[in-house]
Amino acid sequence: MPKSLKISLLAASVVLVLCIFLGVNASGVRAASDGAQQGAYTQINVYGEVLEHIQSDYVEVPNIPLVTNGALRGLLESLDADSSYLTAADYKAYKADRGGKAQVGINVSKRYGYATIISVVPGSPADKADLTDGDIIEAIGAQDTRDLSLAMIRLLLDGAPGSELQIAVIRPRKAEPEKMTLSRVLVSEPPVAETMYENSSILYLKPMELDREHVQQVESKLKSMNKAGNKKILLDLRDVSAGDMPEAVRLANFFIGSGTITTLEGQTVPKQVFTADASKAINTSAPLVVLVNRGTSGPAEVVAAAIQDDKRGQLVGEKTFGEGSVQKTFDLPDGGAVILSVAKYAAPSGKQFEDDAVTPGTVVASRVDTADDDEDDDTDVPPAATTQPAIKPVKPAPQKAAPEPDDQLGKALDILKSKAA
Numbered sequence: 001m002p003k004s005l006k007i008s009l010l011a012a013s014v015v016l017v018l019c020i021f022l023g024v025n026a027s028g029v030r031a032a033s034d035g036a037q038q039g040a041y042t043q044i045n046v047y048g049e050v051l052e053h054i055q056s057d058y059v060e061v062p063n064i065p066l067v068t069n070g071a072l073r074g075l076l077e078s079l080d081a082d083s084s085y086l087t088a089a090d091y092k093a094y095k096a097d098r099g100g101k102a103q104v105g106i107n108v109s110k111r112y113g114y115a116t117i118i119s120v121v122p123g124s125p126a127d128k129a130d131l132t133d134g135d136i137i138e139a140i141g142a143q144d145t146r147d148l149s150l151a152m153i154r155l156l157l158d159g160a161p162g163s164e165l166q167i168a169v170i171r172p173r174k175a176e177p178e179k180m181t182l183s184r185v186l187v188s189e190p191p192v193a194e195t196m197y198e199n200s201s202i203l204y205l206k207p208m209e210l211d212r213e214h215v216q217q218v219e220s221k222l223k224s225m226n227k228a229g230n231k232k233i234l235l236d237l238r239d240v241s242a243g244d245m246p247e248a249v250r251l252a253n254f255f256i257g258s259g260t261i262t263t264l265e266g267q268t269v270p271k272q273v274f275t276a277d278a279s280k281a282i283n284t285s286a287p288l289v290v291l292v293n294r295g296t297s298g299p300a301e302v303v304a305a306a307i308q309d310d311k312r313g314q315l316v317g318e319k320t321f322g323e324g325s326v327q328k329t330f331d332l333p334d335g336g337a338v339i340l341s342v343a344k345y346a347a348p349s350g351k352q353f354e355d356d357a358v359t360p361g362t363v364v365a366s367r368v369d370t371a372d373d374d375e376d377d378d379t380d381v382p383p384a385a386t387t388q389p390a391i392k393p394v395k396p397a398p399q400k401a402a403p404e405p406d407d408q409l410g411k412a413l414d415i416l417k418s419k420a421a
Contacts, residue, residue, distance in 0.1 A: 047071070073149060080341050080354055081110035082327055084149035088335030094151055101158035102184035104165055106131060107241045108153060109297070109323060114138060114170075115145040115153045118321050119239040119295040122190060122208065125182040133239060133295035133321075136170040138177045151339055159184045189242070192217040196230070202416050203230035210243025210299040215251045222254055222282045231421035232287040234412055237304055238317060239295035245324075245345065248299030249274050252306040255288060255313065257281040259348065261306040264326065266343030276310075287419035288313030289412045292360055297321035298353075305347035305358045315360030316412045322357030362415070364408045 054062055072085040086094055105124020108115045115137040120126045137145055140156045148156070159165065163184050168177040192214055193206035203225055207214040222233075233255075245262075252261045256276040265271040292304050292315055301320050307313045324345035330338045346352045 070147070073147075076338060076340070077110065077113075077149070080325065081150055081323070082325055082339070083341050084151045084339040086149060086151060086337045086339065090149070090152050091331075091335060091337040093155060094337070097155055097158075102161040102163065103158055103187045104182040104184055105187045106157070107297070108137065108150075108157070109321070110145075110150050110153070112136070113146045115140070115148075115150075118297045118323075119241040121187050124187050125185060129180055129182060131169065133293070134172070137167050138170050139168040141166050149339075161186055189214065192221065193236075194221055196228070197234070197413055198232075198417060200229045201421065202232045202234055202413065203228070204234045204236065206236040208240060208242075210240060210247050210251060210303070212244070212247055214243075215247045218251060219254060219282065225283065225286070230286075232416045232419065233283065233313075234289050234291070234416060235303075236291045236409075237296050237300040238291050238293040238408070240300040241295060241297035241321065241323075243299035245299055245302060248302040250280070252303045253277055253280045254282040255284060255307060256310050257284040259310045261310075261348070262302045263346045263348075263350075264343050265346070266326070266341075269326070269343035284312070287416055287421065289415050290315050291408055291412055292317040292320050292358060293366060293408070294318050294321055296358070297323045301353045301358050302345060302347075304360075305349070305351075305353070308358070308361060309348035314362060314415060315358070316362045316415065317360050317364055317408045318366060319360070319363075320353075320358040322353055322355070324353030362411060364411045366408065 051064070051067070054067060055064060069085070069087055076083040076085045103124075105121035105126040107118045107120075109118055110116060117126075117131060117133055117135045117137065119133050120131055137153075139145060140148070140153065143156070145153055157165065161184060165182045165184055166179070167182070168179050170177050189209040189211075192208075193204075195204040195206075196202065197204060203221070205218055205221060207218055225231075225233075249261050253276050257278045258276050261274045261276055263271060263273050288307065290304050290307055290313055292300070296304060296317075297320060301322070301324055304315055304320065308315045325341040326343040326345075327339050328342045330340060332338065341354075344352045344354050347356075347358065351358075
């Protein structure tokens, strides 16, 4: 095939993706302004010229399909972490996936170009390996996560029960990525944790996922508050990133009797306003504090923002992760696909979670592990000024470290203690 024809075909594939990007459907109905389309067409011409220079002037003969795949992936990922370009091979694997596979217990998104851990399931292989929110997965096996779409990263993390997952993880204050091998297992989220504080006056609830089952458990416990003598509520949404948006709306409605819970809107998606239904509220008056951190994402952010913006309760902790959008898949003629975010959820204040996340009214940072990495190094004693050999001191057996105080929990409890029931 002539070089010019190859370049033309590859440029045409970019045109198709840009048309989808602009909201042009198969019938040619335009969803973008003429000015925006004209700007895109100009960029297409620029892309063609760049591609031609790469093909004819680069130091060695390039792999043009690889170059184009990278360009298309970068185009989509420049929008947000959830938008992806899938090659024909990727899309075939993506469609064949039926879910329900074994995992290592991590929820991921993309930040800084790499796969980033949002939260870790307690008791999972990832938890036992001390992985935590904010850790960056540099590579899965031999594949750099910078070169993978989020859809494919999630696919590669799953596998058969008992199979091994090899990853390279970048941790805070570590110069080199840490390589580790984890065994995949069938991970299940633990039930909602319940604890009583202050002679049972404070009910502490900790769901790990906002799906129907866990929200149902929260509902049951809230309805039993009076019988148990509970008068105040502490809802812990730290490291909660999995779940369903409808269930998040339902959970928020337990505490809010009226007003907006969240909104959903996109360029081609008419604005939807999800409002509280008074008949579905359970407790709209008990003092309420919600704990959040950087692992609070998606559905949990909907709940936290609704409670804070509607002034139903106070938020304590750290700024949340910032995720909340709806995706749509567009098939491409070559067998590939584009996964595009078509609408974003927003807080009652109008701030979109994807762009602004949720900042609590009372900010309390998580404790950072400050253990000395060199604490196990031996230290030689200088030899005495005699002919006696130097004696190395015997180190005492390491003691199990005491658990770090939970400053965020402590602050939340202090706030609730100060409130009249």
